[in-house]
Structures are given as structure tokens and as C-alpha cells.
Amino acid sequence: MSQALDSFWKKQSQNIIPPVAAVLIFLAVWQLLALSGLTLLPGPLSIFTDERTRELLFYPFYDRGGIDKGLFWQTLASLQRVATGYLLAAIVGIGLGILVGTNPLISAALDPLFQFLRTVPPLAWVPISLAALRQNEPAALFVIFITAIWPILINTAVGVKQIPQDYINVRRVLQLSSQKFFVKILLPSALPYIFTGLRIAIGLAWLAIIAAEIVMSGIVGIGFFIWEAYQNNYISEVILALVYIGTVGLILDKGMAYIETKIVPGEQK
Secondary structure, eight states: OHHHHHHHHHHHHHHHHHHHHHHHHHHHHHHHHHHHTSOSSOOTTHHHHSHHHHHHHHOTTOBOSTTOBOHHHHHHHHHHHHHHHHHHHHHHHHHHHHHHHHOHHHHHHHHHHHHHHHTSOHHHHHHHHHHHHOSHHHHHHHHHHHHHHHHHHHHHHHHHHTSOHHHHHHHHHHTOOHHHHIIIIIHHHHHHHHHHHHHHHHHHHHHHHHHHHHTSTTOOSHHHHHHHHHHTTOHHHHHHHHHHHHHHHHHHHHHHHHHHHHHSTTOOO
16 A cells, blocks of 8 residues: 555655745735735634634535525535536537538538627626516526537537548448448547547636626525625625535536546547
8 A cells, every 4th residue: 555655656756835925925925015004805724713714614515494504505506507507508619610610611601600699798698688588597597508519519520620631532432321420430539639628618607606606696606605604795705606616616627627538539638
């Protein structure tokens, strides 16, 4: 066991020490700035010194009913919304991306519209989604969906367009059916691009949860939790919630990268 740990440490120490050191230096500088009075933002140690925040930190699983729940349940509720919106974005984005990538006429027609819509920030979609859907939950899911779909769609279309001409010639020579061409040539060639879009989109979907849940009053979710904490001037709680958001975002990104290494041939992240 000890030998295995020593071997692991020798291989991974260079990947572990620099980021840990960078985080510790960042926290130390932040705390010094807070103590010096140069910023009104509480230091990271306020997470431990504030009684309310300390309870949230050490008891993430408490549930007193309603929206009075620990940060685990707040985060889980947000993840469920992100999963739904992201899954819809992946299905629609990959499908439209393949359509656009394989049809130059459709690409020329829709590309200006896609480029226009993808530049609209998530917060700008909040009032539009509420006006159109009239219900908080569907409106929040739409904000996540519309934020996540563009990198998936655009990267998929680029991947399809990048299929080598030799592969197209092989299809013609062998007279492959559309189904076989899709499974044997198109999908494997475009997969690296598709996963690039999926990986970017999962981060954007998680970022959009704050905007999405602001529209939903009185619900369980990390975004609404942050908004309520800010409204009540519980800044230490906001900081703790941001730690949760950053940690989950990192896990989602690394998880998607891991899945990519298992599906895309030759990918090593």
C-alpha cells in the first residue's frame, strides 16, 4: 500500500502541488486584503467564523422543509435542472449541427441567425423566457438550454464540415448507405469536435444556473440561494455557495473529459 502511494505521488505530485499552492496563495492574499480594509468583501476565513455560514459548511445535508435546506440539497436541485436543460441542448445541438454541417444551403441560411443568438447573454433570456412560457420551471430550463446549445451546435457543424474529402470519396466508391456513412465515417470523424462542444457547454450550462434560478422565487437551488443570501447581506454564505459552484463545475468538466477519453479514439486528457 505504501509503495503504491509513493508511486502515485511521484507521478502526480507535479500536477497536484502547483494548483494547491496557487489556491493557498490566492486565499492568503484575499484574507490579507480583507484584514487591511482595502476591500469590504469578507475574507475566506469568514466561512468558519460566521455562525450561519459555519452551520451550512458542516451540515450540508440538513432539511427543515421548504427552501430551508443544506447546500447539498440546494446544489442537487440545481444539478437536476442543469442535467435536463443540458440533455435537451445536446440532443438538439448535435442534430442541428449535423444538419447544418452536411447541407451548405441550410448552413448559409442559418449561420447568421445562430451567430446572432449565441451572443445574447443568459440574463437577457430571463425576461423573454418568462414572458413566453409564463412558468418559472420551464423558463429556467429554457435559459440553461439556450445557453448550452450554441457550442454544441457550432462545434458539431465544424466537425462534420472537416470530414476529409477522401472519406467522402470512399462513400461514393463503396456506395455506402446514409446510415452506414453516418455510423462508420461521419460520427467517428466529428466526435472530437462534438465533445469539445459538449465540454464547453456543460460549463456554460452550470454557469447559467444563477441566471436561471433568479427567475424562480421560493425554490430550492444554489442560484436562488445565492440571490437570497445577497438580498439579506449574508456575504459569507454567498462565498461558500461559490465554492460549491466552482467545485461542481470542475467535477463536471473533468467528468466530461474522462468520458471523452473513453469514447473518442486516441484522446488523452
